[in-house]
Amino acid sequence: MLDIRYIRENTDKVKASLLRRGGDYGIDKLTELDKKRLGLVKKGEDLKRQKNEVSQLIGVRKKAGEDTTEIQGESRKLGEKIEKTEIETKRIAVSIREALLAIPNVPHESVPFGEGDSDNVEVRKWGEPVDFDFLPKNHVEIGEGLNILDFARAAKLAGSRFSLSKGTAAAMERALINFMVDTHTSEAGYVEIAPPYLVNSEAMTGTGQLPKFAEDLYKIENTDYWLIPTSEVPLTNIFSNEILLFEDLPISMCSFTPCFRAEAGSYGRDTTGLIRQHQFNKVELVKLVAPEDGEKQLEKITENAEDILKKLNLPYRVVTLSTGDLGFSATKTYDIEVWVPSQGKYREISSCSLFTDYQARRMNIRFKRDKKAKPEYVYTLNGSGLAVGRTLVAILENYQNKNGTVTIPEVLQSYMGNINTIEKTNIL
């Protein structure tokens, strides 16, 4: 969330920035409430001071054996006044917090203005799409043809938007996960984390999924557990309510987890195949950094994700999301899009975002520059490194051969018993 003090002191600036997101977000009403609250707080504190003084006096007089009936009544009266003020203060504070939680992050000035994804701006492109001398199949045709993907049976188990990979496909997913995590930990200095896949509401609120986007999440009935839609949630929340040391920054974490998304409102989009699933595997990168380091680290995290695609030799491009496509908590986001031959276009395979102190403020993650310094909020970042299912799609399609087999990318071969081709199998 945004800093109420910052909003108080830079009201017009905040309003102008949010306008780029196409909204007003009730800033005027918010500042009005804020003013009211401050007045009440002051009043309440003044009353409390009086009461503390009186209570102390009672203690002293009682010790001296004096009668304190009258002065006790006075204290009680003060108590009633305080209670009234507090109730009102709390009521306003709650509305302020609710309003703040519903206000998105302010877009970075370098973010292009736009209505939606059509206004995203391409930053760079890498690799050349293969020029097939045959009509390339899509990954579903390839996978089912080789008998390594089975959507029909997955539907029996869980319905649509679920998949079942068999034999070499299952092995390749596992290989991809290991390859990605190994690369990030050994070459880019990330620490591997294996987090819980279920988290509580507080954690979901910390990273911004709640309260606004509950319909995108799966909740475990009769509990306060939610299935994580991305390991961004557990990883970023690891340090909630902590004060870190400057020397510890930047903190770079990497994890592999399944991700669960309800995909409400995406009916009719990518209905077949692995592109959009209720459950998918993802390797995630998360960083906690000092504010002045934020923009540089966004470039870095994006490069780390790109590096995986380069090593897999998959053509991709990087785009900057426009204000219309930018996620709620992010100030700036790069999407990495991989070439999907069957669709003849680039599709998102990674999303790398800088959140400034927006998430850190919700989670209360701070750091100190030195022992005596005041704590400051860290900046948080995350990026997919990469979405595993979509990477599998890209490999199947970009590495397909005319005879229906798929060549295995060189970097994965050592992870797959040194085989180099996926052939059709008759397993199951």
Next chain:
RNA sequence: GGAGGGUUGGCCGAGUGGUUGAAGGCGGCGGUCUUGAAAACCGUUGAACGUAACCCGUUCCAUAGGUUCGAAUCCUAUACCCUCCGCCA
């Protein structure tokens, strides 16, 4: 699932109703001493808000309520941790 025990500052740990934001120790920081260091000694040492800062004030002893003129201390609920029993990958 059953039965107990616990949760106090960066850490350890005292504190069962009245200037207790909290003894003592460790650690940290500053200083004295020293050629330098260690030791010793002295001082200092959390966070949020009001406020940019000082002073000052308010709040914070797991969390949320309650009792009381006054709560770290009493009561209730919840969360988490530990031990034992049962069950279990």
